[in-house]
Amino acid sequence: MMSEFDVSLYSDIEPLPIETGLDNELCQIMYTDEYKQVIGIARRLISNGEFSERALDLTSCVIDLSPAFYTIWNYRFNIVTALMAVSGDIEAFLNKELDWLDEVTLNNPKNYQIWSYRQALLEVHPNASLKRELPVLEMMIDEDTKNYHVWSYRKWCVQKFNDFTNEFQFADSLIEKDIYNNSAWTHRMFVLKNLTSNKNEDNWNEQLKKETIDFEIEYAKQKITLCPQNVSSWNYLRGILDKYFDEDYTINGIDEFAIQYIDNIFEKNESELTETNSTNLPQLKSSYALQFVADGYSRIPDKKNMAIKAYKSLSIKYDPIRRGLWNHMISKLSA
Known part of the structure; x- marks a missing residue:
């Protein structure tokens, strides 16, 4: 419902038309009479540069009618800054x-x-x-x-x-309700990065940073255990490693943690990783774990062959919809 509009307060204002009146308009918008009147008065007040209480009230009416009208939001802020200076x-x-x-x-x-x-x-x-x-x-x-x-x-x-006092707890409460809530996972990473940044070094010594990061690694692993096929928790774990451990996915045996979700893919021979043999490959607990391991091993020279195996498996069986990406990763590692 629109804020109460008393047109008599603007009897001295000649509305500025919002229609061109041209006969050759490609598509004439069918405005209501109420909309034309309110917007027309608002446009005239903006043109006159009026910053008054009645102008403020009118912007409420306009926003009720058209909440996305950014010009009115800007006009309202200009009115507010003018009125607050004399508000007392x-x-x-x-x-x-x-x-x-x-x-x-x-x-x-x-x-x-x-x-x-x-x-x-x-x-x-x-x-x-x-x-x-x-x-x-x-x-x-x-x-x-x-x-x-x-x-x-x-x-x-x-x-x-x-x-950031309540932010970890807030994100956790939402993840508890919906472990797939990527917005909550993203917010948690945002909080972690801000708390451990150099600007907070007075309150966060190296020991506290280490304890917090270690806790977050375990937190991510626990959520992965609950739901292995959840890209958000894998991305969170990956983000921690990329940020704090120079992309070393072998830290604290995290690669071994991930491998438990991808069966025995690395035991397969190259000849088995083909389109024709794809039906013989095992069902995985998590294709995201396979991508996680592949991305990690692709950065370790003596594990690149294992990364190629993982990308081939993703391409032919576990994530063929992104086959172009996996084949590109394979070509980079094979060059």
Whole structure:
């Protein structure tokens, strides 16, 4: 429902038409009379450069009618910055604006302009707080656990406030609900990289970093054990190795951990790894484990032949839809 619109407040405004009136228009948009009136007044106010309370109220109406109208979002922010300067209490004024925005946010989960606007408000807020943002973020993610815009905003928030206190636990709670939630796995990696970065070296000594990284390796392995055919957990483990161990997949026997999910592929002769023999190859617990091992071994000179075997197996049996990729990897290793 549109915010209450009192046209009498704008009786002095001549709406700026939103239709060209040309006879040769390729496709004439059938606007409602309400839409033409509200948008026409808004366009005139923008043209006049009016930053007033009535202009602010009007933008609420426009956003109700067209939440993705980015020009109006920009205009509203300009109004807010003008009014807060004379508000007498900037914090209270912006908190009221955030309260309004919370309601709009919950009613428009896929609107990315909302999140840009929230960022802009927090940047000028004199006492912005992550604590205030978390409830609406949790409600939005509960509604859609893979909403890209919400996750991006959450990342921005925790970086802005440099507060990662609850992020591991938050990601874990979502992974517990859905082990396939790649958004939660990606967020967990984001948190790990930020906590162990050089900018946090005052709070994170080398021992604490090592303990955390070791814990995350075991965490990934435990989730893989629960669900071996889950690309997200394998990618998480791979990301840790690539980031912290110079891509050494043999660290702590991780390659042996992965091999348990790919049967005895490396015991096969080259002659067995062909299209005609593909039906004789065993069923694997995880094709992603096979890719994981192949990628790791491809970086170790004396294990390249094993990597080629793994890529051939993926190509002919376990992941033929990406045959072009696997054959390309084989050609690189064979060169």
